[in-house]
Amino acid sequence: MSAARGRAVAVIGAGLTGPLLALLLARRGFAVTLLERRADPRTAPAEGGRSINLALSARGIGPLERAGVMPQIAPLLLPMRGRMVHELSGRPALQSYGKRPEEVIYAVGRAALNRLLVSAAERAGATLCFGQRCTGLDPGSHRARCVDERSGRQFELDDETVIAADGAGSPMRASLVQAGVCEERIEPLGHDYKEMTLPADRPGAHALDPGALHIWPRGGFMLIALPNPDGTFTVTLFLRRSGERSFASLADDAALRRFFAEQFPDLAVHHEALLAGFRRNPQGQLATVHARGWHLGGRALLLGDAAHAIVPFHGQGMNAGFEDCAALDALLERGSDWAALFAQFERLRRPNTEAIAQMALENFLEMRDRVRDPAFQHRCRLAFELERRFPNRFIPRYSMVMFHPEISYLEALRRGATQAEILEQLDRAPAPGGGIDCSLAEALVCERLPELAGRDPDLRTG
Numbered sequence: 001m002s003a004a005r006g007r008a009v010a011v012i013g014a015g016l017t018g019p020l021l022a023l024l025l026a027r028r029g030f031a032v033t034l035l036e037r038r039a040d041p042r043t044a045p046a047e048g049g050r051s052i053n054l055a056l057s058a059r060g061i062g063p064l065e066r067a068g069v070m071p072q073i074a075p076l077l078l079p080m081r082g083r084m085v086h087e088l089s090g091r092p093a094l095q096s097y098g099k100r101p102e103e104v105i106y107a108v109g110r111a112a113l114n115r116l117l118v119s120a121a122e123r124a125g126a127t128l129c130f131g132q133r134c135t136g137l138d139p140g141s142h143r144a145r146c147v148d149e150r151s152g153r154q155f156e157l158d159d160e161t162v163i164a165a166d167g168a169g170s171p172m173r174a175s176l177v178q179a180g181v182c183e184e185r186i187e188p189l190g191h192d193y194k195e196m197t198l199p200a201d202r203p204g205a206h207a208l209d210p211g212a213l214h215i216w217p218r219g220g221f222m223l224i225a226l227p228n229p230d231g232t233f234t235v236t237l238f239l240r241r242s243g244e245r246s247f248a249s250l251a252d253d254a255a256l257r258r259f260f261a262e263q264f265p266d267l268a269v270h271h272e273a274l275l276a277g278f279r280r281n282p283q284g285q286l287a288t289v290h291a292r293g294w295h296l297g298g299r300a301l302l303l304g305d306a307a308h309a310i311v312p313f314h315g316q317g318m319n320a321g322f323e324d325c326a327a328l329d330a331l332l333e334r335g336s337d338w339a340a341l342f343a344q345f346e347r348l349r350r351p352n353t354e355a356i357a358q359m360a361l362e363n364f365l366e367m368r369d370r371v372r373d374p375a376f377q378h379r380c381r382l383a384f385e386l387e388r389r390f391p392n393r394f395i396p397r398y399s400m401v402m403f404h405p406e407i408s409y410l411e412a413l414r415r416g417a418t419q420a421e422i423l424e425q426l427d428r429a430p431a432p433g434g435g436i437d438c439s440l441a442e443a444l445v446c447e448r449l450p451e452l453a454g455r456d457p458d459l460r461t462g
Contacts, residue, residue: 010035010144010159011126012134012172016110017304017321018165019117019126023067024329026124033159034118034126037133037149041118046111054113055080055213055226055315056106059405063326069120076113077106078227084212085371086266094212095371099384103403105315107213107226134166136175142299144172161338162300165321168289168309173302182293182302189286189311189364191221192241196277198270200231207270208233215367218263221245222368235274238286238368247283286311288357294346298338301345303328308353313364314401316356316409323405324349352409359401359413379423386422386441393449394419407452418448 007030011022014036022034038044056077064070081104082096097103122128131149138145143156164172176182201207208214210227221240225233240246250256256278260271267274289309294302304321327349331341370376386394397416400407407415422444431437 007031007161008033008159010157010162012144012162012164013166013304013306014038014041014114014118014128014130015165015167016114016117016318017325019114019121020063020067020322021163021165021303021325021328022121022126023069023117023124024325025332026121026126027067028329028332032121032126033129033157034121035129035132035134035146035157038130040128040130041111041114054108054110054318056108057315057319057402059316059402060319060322062405063322066326066329067120069116072116072120073108073113076108076116076229078108078210078229079104079106080213080227081211082213083367083371084209084214086214086216086264087372088218088263088265092214092266094209095377095380098399098403099387103399105213105402107228109228134164134171136171137162137179137296137300139175139179142296144300161298164300164302164306165304166306168287168305170302170306172300173289173291173306176293176296176300176302179296181296182291184292185290187288187290189288189361190240191238191286191364192247193239193284193286194237194247194278195281195284196235196237196274198225198233198235198267199273202231204231206231206233215371216264217368217371219369223264224367235277237278238364241285288361290354290357292350294350295339295342298340298342301328301342307346308350308357310353310357310360311364312360313367314356314360316360316401320353320356320409355409355413356401359397359409359416363398379427382423382426382436383419385436386419386445389438389441390445390449392451393445394422395452415449422448 009025009030010033011018011025012035014034018034018036022032026032061070064073082094084092084094086092097105118128133147133149135145135147137143138156141156143158144162145154145156147154162172164170166172173182173184177184198207206227208225214225214233216223221238223235223237225235227233242248250259256275257271260275261268287309288311289305291302291307294307303324305317308320310317310320328345331345335341380396383396387396387399395404397412397419400412400415401409425444426436426441429437429440
């Protein structure tokens with residue numbers, strides 16, 4: 001039985017996850033109010049320095065299709081078929097994400113996607129309130145407290161239910177922690193980031209191959225670049241906050257210029273544009289948020305980054321948030337008890353979000369250090385070969401995460417660990433003359449990897 005139609009729900013945060021959730025709830029007949037502390041993104045200039053690794057994959061596309069907005073979003077997408085690895089010397093080399101033509105991920109601009117989702121939520125019937133900052137829950141009434149950023153007026157929301165998609169620094173999560181409902185652990189990464197723009201060669205003409213995510217792995221740090229439809233690239237440097245070879249060591253212009261000349265010589269013609277962005281844009285910090293206790297009965301729920309912010313190195317923060325929206329929407333088809341729904345939502349989603357948090361951190365090491373290693377490249381080729389031979393049992397972990405939303409994050413983590421052990425064993429016992437020992441491969445795969453069965457595409461229960 002669906003939850004009661006017309007029930008008032010406030011969604012806090014109009015970044016990306018909040019508008020998608022507001023859209024889905026409004027389509028179900030809820031009286032939805034979407035509140036955001038910032039100005040309307042459709043009329044305000046986009047914030048600089050916030051586009052970290054916006055990569056849309058199959059896991060995020062499903063929820064957007066569920067909401068009926070993919071036809072409008074499709075023109076915003078640029079397909080990326082793999083990582084283009086730039087060494088200090090030599091030509092860049094492409095490492096494909098998958099073996100099938102459809103196995104691509106899509107670069108998408110945050111601002112354009114945000115505007116589209118906000119407009120879609122409004123058309124579906126959600127009431128939009130910008131310049132309204134939520135400061136958390138009142139400890140007595142358990143109503144959301146807000147401040148009008150223009151007038152300074154303080155007020156409480158009358159909505160029966162509040163769902164907070166208010167980001168990694170969520171005031172709503174902080175109030176649940178203060179109330180003793182939520183436990184949180186925040187793990188800083190130690191690496192910060194700076195965003196820059198690589199200009200187009202000419203209007204609409206990309207300076208680099210637009211069909212790839214470009215990466216300059218340098219061991220301990222890296223630069224990445226994602227294409228934009230206007231011919232530019234969004235370029236992000238991930239570097240330690242302090243110490244030798246860090247943001248702190250680039251305090252003067254001479255050190256900054258020397259660093260770019262030494263580490264990214266193939267971008268020399270664009271150094272001035274990149275350095276201008278480096279000086280102009282803020283230095284952002286990265287952390288993983290581990291939280292337990294995402295809800296207060298049926299009154300309040302944390303969702304998206306507010307519940308489980310992760311580092312951006314698997315391109316899954318946005319996708320995981322969208323998957324949250326689809327999971328909650330599916331649960332609303334099955335019951336009307338909000339407290340029970342919220343508890344079930346956390347039981348289903350938290351093991352999976354913990355799994356992708358771990359894999360995102362591991363992917364950071366892979367991107368900055370391992371992609372250049374011949375042994376790593378050999379394992380990737382071996383994994384693709386096992387996928388070709390045993391497609392119903394062996395799928396590389398990266399592919400499970402990016403291209404197979406029917407496989408939960410948790411299952412991808414578990415199967416990925418088993419598959420890594422199989423690859424290691426095959427590496428230690430090659431066939432005479434080299435290559436794969438096919439008999440051993442078949443025995444290991446069939447013994448240790450059950451066939452992949454169909455799974456609920458909405459709940460990702462693992």
